[in-house]
Each structure stands twice: as structure tokens, then as C-alpha cells.
Amino acid sequence: MSDKKTIAFFPEAAFGPALNSVGIAQACEKLGHKAVFLTDPGMGGVYSGYGFEEHLVNMSEPMPPEEMAKYWVDFINGHIPNFNKTPYEQIDNYVKDCWDAIVETSIWAEKDLPSVLDKVKPxxxxxxxxxxxxxxxxxxxxxxxxxxRVISCSENEITDPDIPPHLSGCGENDKECFEKFDTKFKGTVKPAHEKFNAFLAECGEEPYELGEFFEASPFLNLLLYPEPAKFKRRNPLDPKQFQYLEGCVRDEKPYDIPTFEKNNDKPILYVSFGSLGSGDTDLLKRIIDTLGTMDVRALVNVGDYKDQYGALPGNVQIDSWFPQPSVIKQMDAVIHHGGNNSFNECLYFGVPAIVMPYVWDGHDNATRVQETGHGLYMHRANWTADQLKANIQTLLTDPAMKTKLAATSAHMQGQNGPAKAAKLLDALAKDA
Structure with missing residues (x-):
């Protein structure tokens, strides 16, 4: 291909943004371009596992991979007590600590990123x-x-007066919640924001207004949110600058449903709280115990904690990792934490979900799933076995939800988000 271009992806060091970017990169390579990944060493090997070239960019003080992995596991597990709090109550702890760490990633990246970009020449x-x-x-x-700029989390990263603040979990019409959360958020992150603005000044960049840490790209911004879940904005986004991908589901290896000790003819569920949420083994064990009393089957993602589970019910199987898109497409229902991949994959394949959020935009996505009739929002801890059973039965039997999900799935699959993104990037690359 004579006009082959190099398209570099630099996702946050987390599996949500990482795997979304993989989906877009796969589509770019189908158009004949070269997709490469710039990545923190802590995510090294993730992208090469999909066949992509990786270039390492330290986003924190360099340390051996096993120490880096332990650092983030300890960070998340140390915050498990905060996961039961409301989004507003998390501002003083989890949200504050995250923004402190995120600012440091940008400062650290400035050491390696210029030379990596000069080498890759994207x-x-x-x-x-x-x-x-x-x-x-x-x-x-x-x-x-x-x-x-790729917005793989909730679309409210791009703000508007008529939609909930990012991370707030507010209902779309709860303006009192908007104001309360926004005021508290800005006051709490002010020290981190001032540090970041000082760093921007050193780099010759203009400062951001309080509460802002990023800007829209003047070239192109890609949002994952599908049309059936979008917010109604007071100031509509210009399609010349902002494009909705209607989800972005990567190609993943096939998955064969295993044989269970019992209930092989019953509905099947998938349970996952992502790579970080799997550290809350007590919650997953509660869910497994409840599912064990139901006429269903279940696959449960337990991350790196498989050795902490003893005997399991005959209708439940666990593993450290699943090729999630290939699994969800075969499920009758899903229980997840509201991460961007789980959120979009359930909608893409028309599978109803119970969302039990614990942090970040999981709160926003859980609220949106409930508001738009695509599933149910449950608090991650304040439930009884009977309540969980009743909600699972709703997912499996509610005709209105099934109709809604079928229409959303048909819409998203008709749009093909990764291919749409690749065509837009192809046009930008050819103009470069």
C-alpha cells in the first residue's frame, strides 16, 4: 500500500481504554495502515499479544514490572472500603488520589514521550x-x-450544562446533584490542578480552567457512546470535530462454553468487575453463593485471585481471564461494574446487565443503563440474595428490556464503530 501511514495509540494504562484502542487499531490495519502502541511498561505485552508493536513510555518512577503491578493492586485494594460510598463521598478519597496520580503520569511521560514520538514518527x-x-x-x-482524543469512558468527559458531571453518577435531570458534585470536585482537585497548570506553563501550554485537565482535539474527537444511550446536550457537538462511534468492540478469539456439573440447559450469566474490581473477592463470593442457588449457569472473572476460591457450586465456573466480547455475545445476562468495554459490549450484543459500579465512570454508566431501559443499577454491597435473584429474573424475562436491547444491538452492529473510527483516522493520516 503506497499510502500506508503510521497511526499511534496512547491509551491510559488500564484495560478499558487499552482494549478499546485495540479494536480501533485492528480496523486501521485492515485498511492497510500500521498501528503501533505507546504504553506504560505496566501494560507492556498487552498490545504485542494482539500483534502490535509496542514502544514504552514511563508514566511513573521506573520499577520492575512485578513491583509496578503490585503498586496498582495495592492502590485499588486499599480503596475497597471506599467502593461502597456514593460518588460524592468518593471525591475526598478515591477521586482525589486518582487525580493526584494522573497528574504525575503526564509529568513523568514528558521525560520519555518526546524521544519515542521522534522515533516512531506517527x-x-x-x-x-x-x-x-x-x-x-x-x-x-x-x-x-x-x-x-478518544473518549472511551462516559461521554460526559466532554461537558455540557445539561448533562451530569463526569464521575458523578447523577440522573440526567438532577440539576441539584450536578451542582453539588461539581462544586465539591473542583474544590478537592484544586491543588492537583494548580500543579498541572504549573507543568503546562513549563511546557509552553496555556492553563486550563479549574476542573479541566484535557481539551477537545481541534482535529477529531471519538466518543464511544451509542445513540440510544446518548445524553441530550444544550450545545450539540459539531460532527466535523466530534464523532460518535456507537461502541467499539474488538475482535477476540472464539470462546466455547464449558460443560457444567449441573444446569447445562439453563440460562447462562457472565460476572466481571474488571481487572481491578476482581480484588474484591468478598463481593464476588457473595454473588457466586447466590448464583449457586439459582437455575442458571455462570462464568465469573476472578482476575489474579483464583487461588482464593475454594469449592464452587456445580453451576459456576471461574477463571482469571475471559475473551470478553466472545463470551458476552453468548450470554443471557451479565453482571458488571460499568466499565466502558463491558457497558458497550452488552449493548452491542443486546445482552441485559445488572451494573454494580464501584468507582469512576462506572457510576455514570450504571445510571445511564437504568435510565435508558437497557438493564438495572444495583448498589454493589447493599443487596440481599433475594433482591439479586429477582433482578436477574427481570433481566431474563422482561419483554420491554429485550425489545430495547435488540434495537440497540442492531443499531450498533450496523454502525461498526471500529471501522468508522478507522475511516476517520485514514482521512486524517492521508492529509498529514
Whole structure:
């Protein structure tokens, strides 16, 4: 291909943004381009596992991979007591600590990122993160290239007066909740924001208003949210600059449903709280115990904690990892934490979900699933076995929910988000 271009992806060091970017990168390569990944060493091997070239960018003080993995496991597990709190109550702890750490990632990346960009020489750089990396703007400005912001989390990362603040979990019409959360959030992150603005000044960039850590790209912004779940904005986004991908589901290896000791003719569920949420083994054990009393089967993602589970009910099987898109498409219902991949994959395949959020945009996505009739929002801890059983039965039998999900699935699959993203990036790359 004579006009083959290099498209670089720089996702946040978390599996949600990472695997969404993999889906787009796969579609770019189908168009004949070269997709490469810039990644924190802690995510090293994730992208090469899908066949992509990786270039390491330290986003924190360098340490051996096993120490880095332990650091983030300890960070998340140390916050498990905060997971039961409301989004507003989490601002002083989890949210504050995250923004402190996120600001540090941008500062650290400035050490390695310029030389990596000069080495890779991308024609387009796609950033799926919640914070600006000045080196990317500078590289693109100096070389006549384009940078793209990818919003894989809830679409309210791009703010509007009529939609809930990012991370708030507010209902779409609860303006009192909007104001209360936004005021508390800005006051709490102010020290981190001031530190970040000082860093931007050192890099020759303009400061951001309080509460903002990133800007919309002047070239292109890609949002994952599908039309049936979108918010109604007071200020509609210009499609020349903002494009909704209607989800973005990656290609994954096939998965064969295993044989269970019992209930092989019964509905099947998938339970996953993501790579980080799997550390809450007490919650997963409660769910497993409840499912063990039902006429269903269940696959449960327990992450790196498989050795902490003893004897299981005959209708439940666990594993450390599942090729999630290939699993969800075969499920009758899903229980998840509201992460962007789980949220979009359930909608894409028309599978009803119970969302038990614990942090970040899981709160926003859980509220949106309930508001739009695509599933149910449950508190992650304040439930009884009978309540969980009743909600699972609702997912399996509610005709209105099934009709809604079927229409949403048909819409999303007709749009093909990764292919749409690849065509938009192809046009930008060819103009570079």
C-alpha cells in the first residue's frame, strides 16, 4: 500500500481504554495502515499479544514490572472500603488520589514521550486518557500532524450544562446533584490542578480552567457512546470535530462454553468487575453463593485471585481471564461494574446487565443503563440474595428490556464503530 501511514495509540494504562484502542487499531490495519502502541511498561505485552508493536513510555518512577503491578493492586485494594460510598463521598478519597496520580503520569511521560514520538514518527496520534500530554501537541504542531482524543469512558468527559458531571453518577435531570458534585470536585482537585497548570506553563501550554485537565482535539474527537444511550446536550457537538462511534468492540478469539456439573440447559450469566474490581473477592463470593442457588449457569472473572476460591457450586465456573466480547455475545445476562468495554459490549450484543459500579465512570454508566431501559443499577454491597435473584429474573424475562436491547444491538452492529473510527483516522493520516 503506497499510502500506508503510521497511526499511534496512547491509551491510559488500564484495560478499558487499552482494549478499546485495540479494536480501533485492528480496523486501521485492515485498511492497510500500521498501528503501533505507546504504553506504560505496566501494560507492556498487552498490545504485542494482539500483534502490535509496542514502544514504552514511563508514566511513573521506573520499577520492575512485578513491583509496578503490585503498586496498582495495592492502590485499588486499599480503596475497597471506599467502593461502597456514593460518588460524592468518593471525591475526598478515591477521586482525589486518582487525580493526584494522573497528574504525575503526564509529568513523568514528558521525560520519555518526546524521544519515542521522534522515533516512531506517527502520522496520527490517538490519545485515550483524561489528561493532556504536552509532548503530543508539540510533536503534532511541529510536524504538521494531527492528534485525536478518544473518549472511551462516559461521554460526559466532554461537558455540557445539561448533562451530569463526569464521575458523578447523577440522573440526567438532577440539576441539584450536578451542582453539588461539581462544586465539591473542583474544590478537592484544586491543588492537583494548580500543579498541572504549573507543568503546562513549563511546557509552553496555556492553563486550563479549574476542573479541566484535557481539551477537545481541534482535529477529531471519538466518543464511544451509542445513540440510544446518548445524553441530550444544550450545545450539540459539531460532527466535523466530534464523532460518535456507537461502541467499539474488538475482535477476540472464539470462546466455547464449558460443560457444567449441573444446569447445562439453563440460562447462562457472565460476572466481571474488571481487572481491578476482581480484588474484591468478598463481593464476588457473595454473588457466586447466590448464583449457586439459582437455575442458571455462570462464568465469573476472578482476575489474579483464583487461588482464593475454594469449592464452587456445580453451576459456576471461574477463571482469571475471559475473551470478553466472545463470551458476552453468548450470554443471557451479565453482571458488571460499568466499565466502558463491558457497558458497550452488552449493548452491542443486546445482552441485559445488572451494573454494580464501584468507582469512576462506572457510576455514570450504571445510571445511564437504568435510565435508558437497557438493564438495572444495583448498589454493589447493599443487596440481599433475594433482591439479586429477582433482578436477574427481570433481566431474563422482561419483554420491554429485550425489545430495547435488540434495537440497540442492531443499531450498533450496523454502525461498526471500529471501522468508522478507522475511516476517520485514514482521512486524517492521508492529509498529514
Amino acid at each position: 502520522d496520527v496520534v490517538c490519545v485515550d486518557n483524561v489528561i493532556l500530554f504536552p509532548a503530543i501537541k508539540r510533536y503534532c504542531r511541529e510536524n504538521g500532524k494531527a492528534w485525536v
